[in-house]
Amino acid sequence: xxxxxxxxxQVGSILRTEAIxxxxxxxxxxxxxxxxxxxxEDEEIKYIVAKQKEAGLKAVTDGEFRxxxxxxxxxxxxxxxxxxxxxxxxxxxxxQTKTHSVKIVAPIKCGKHPMLADYQFLHSIAGEDTVAKMTxxxxxxxxxxxxxxxxxxLADNAxxxxxxxxxxxxxxxxxxxAGCRYLQLDDTxxxxxxSDEQRExxxxxxxxxxxxxxxxxxxxxxxxxxxxxxxxxxxxxxRGNFRSxxxxxxxxxxxxxxxxxxLNIDGxxxxxxxxxxxxxxxxxxxxxxxxxxxxxxxxxxxxxxEDPEAIQKRIKEASEFVPLSQLCLSPQCGFASTEExxxxxxxxxxxxxxxxxxxxxxxxxxxx
Numbered sequence: 375x376x377x378x379x380x381x382x383x384q385v386g387s388i389l390r391t392e393a394i395x396x397x398x399x400x401x402x403x404x405x406x407x408x409x410x411x412x413x414x415e416d417e418e419i420k421y422i423v424a425k426q427k428e429a430g431l432k433a434v435t436d437g438e439f440r441x442x443x444x445x446x447x448x449x450x451x452x453x454x455x456x457x458x459x460x461x462x463x464x465x466x467x468x469x470q471t472k473t474h475s476v477k478i479v480a481p482i483k484c485g486k487h488p489m490l491a492d493y494q495f496l497h498s499i500a501g502e503d504t505v506a507k508m509t510x511x512x513x514x515x516x517x518x519x520x521x522x523x524x525x526x527x528l529a530d531n532a533x534x535x536x537x538x539x540x541x542x543x544x545x546x547x548x549x550x551x552a553g554c555r556y557l558q559l560d561d562t563x564x565x566x567x568x569s570d571e572q573r574e575x576x577x578x579x580x581x582x583x584x585x586x587x588x589x590x591x592x593x594x595x596x597x598x599x600x601x602x603x604x605x606x607x608x609x610x611x612x613r614g615n616f617r618s619x620x621x622x623x624x625x626x627x628x629x630x631x632x633x634x635x636x637l638n639i640d641g642x643x644x645x646x647x648x649x650x651x652x653x654x655x656x657x658x659x660x661x662x663x664x665x666x667x668x669x670x671x672x673x674x675x676x677x678x679x680e681d682p683e684a685i686q687k688r689i690k691e692a693s694e695f696v697p698l699s700q701l702c703l704s705p706q707c708g709f710a711s712t713e714e715x716x717x718x719x720x721x722x723x724x725x726x727x728x729x730x731x732x733x734x735x736x737x738x739x740x741x742x
Contacts, residue, residue, distance in 0.1 A: 378505055378556040378606045379641045379666050379702050380432045381742035382734035385610050386509040387708025388437030389715045389723050391418050415440050423499055430731035433507040436496045444711040445511035451487045454480035477521040482537045484544035490552050497553045505556050512561035513542045513597050514590040535593050542597035550602050558608045565613040568624035587632045595638050610643035625652020634659040641666035647673035647706035657695035667696050670706030672730050677722025682733050703734045
């Protein structure tokens with residue numbers, strides 16, 4: 375099969391099926407219990423894993439079907455972190471999410487994370503011909519999003535960063551022990567540091583945008599420093615994805631040298647589906663011959679299939695900075711970073727993933 379990431383790959387989240395949506399409503403209404411909800415989730419995850427295989431993907435996910443959010447659900451599974459109803463939701467372009475956030479109330483540890491069971495189920499149904507891929511938020515997401523109620527961390531940011539990195543070390547090892555060999559860290563902070571508007575937001579939260587690059591580089595590198603040699607860890611740099619809207623705009627230039635030259639990550643999923651993402655010039659900082667760049671040239675925000683020739687042309691343009699052998703193709707993001715999902719149909723979603731596979735085969739042949 376080759377090694378992940380694959381020439382045709384995906385970010386991970388999938389539109390929730392009608393059965394999942396109804397089951398969650400039934401759970402809130404008290405019509406079903408946790409065990410019954412999980413049985414329904416199991417069946418729907420089996421269905422979408424089969425659909426991913428049918429599309430031709432070599433890496434399959436559980437679509438994040440057991441989550442409401444791409445990040446909060448995982449972060450709340452860490453010891454010392456609690457979810458709460460915030461005053462405001464996260465502001466996207468012309469739309470705001472429902473109100474929710476996380477707060478840090480005690481020392482951060484991994485413990486026995488509840489999502490280990492989620493991965494184990496996915497691993498059990500992936501089969502021999504596909505790799506079970508797990509997606510979790512980057513540790514930077516708790517550093518940036520987490521409201522602080524634990525006084526020692528307020529007084530000692532270095533302690534906060536060290537505990538957070540250690541918790542992720544524990545989580546990474548636990549997923550590995552459960553069989554995971556392909557793990558993805560999802561991260562919006564780097565795209566915020568590319569956006570003039572979001573850099574002002576970062577300042578309003580009390581951070582120096584330039585110093586934050588160094589903090590997050592050290593945090594992430596420490597978090598992955600003990601990963602086993604046969605485990606692949608990639609990172610998706612997200613610009614925001616809620617109901618087909620976005621948050622950050624701006625090319626990768628402000629963070630490219632740190633991102634591609636300083637992070638000890640095996641591959642980067644980059645959003646390149648529109649003009650807001652800038653050009654390929656920042657890829658000149660990719661120096662490592664083993665670093666994979668997954669070009670998110672296929673949008674997950676609508677159901678229109680891109681012109682294959684236009685996509686191939688853009689891959690060729692990117693190959694002027696990174697050898698074609700190090701490039702891969704994927705949608706720019708998942709299809710449902712939150713349970714609400716993007717504005718396209720399930721059939722359009724599956725067509726998008728099959729489109730990625732077909733174009734990758736035209737570009738890379740048997741390697742795809």
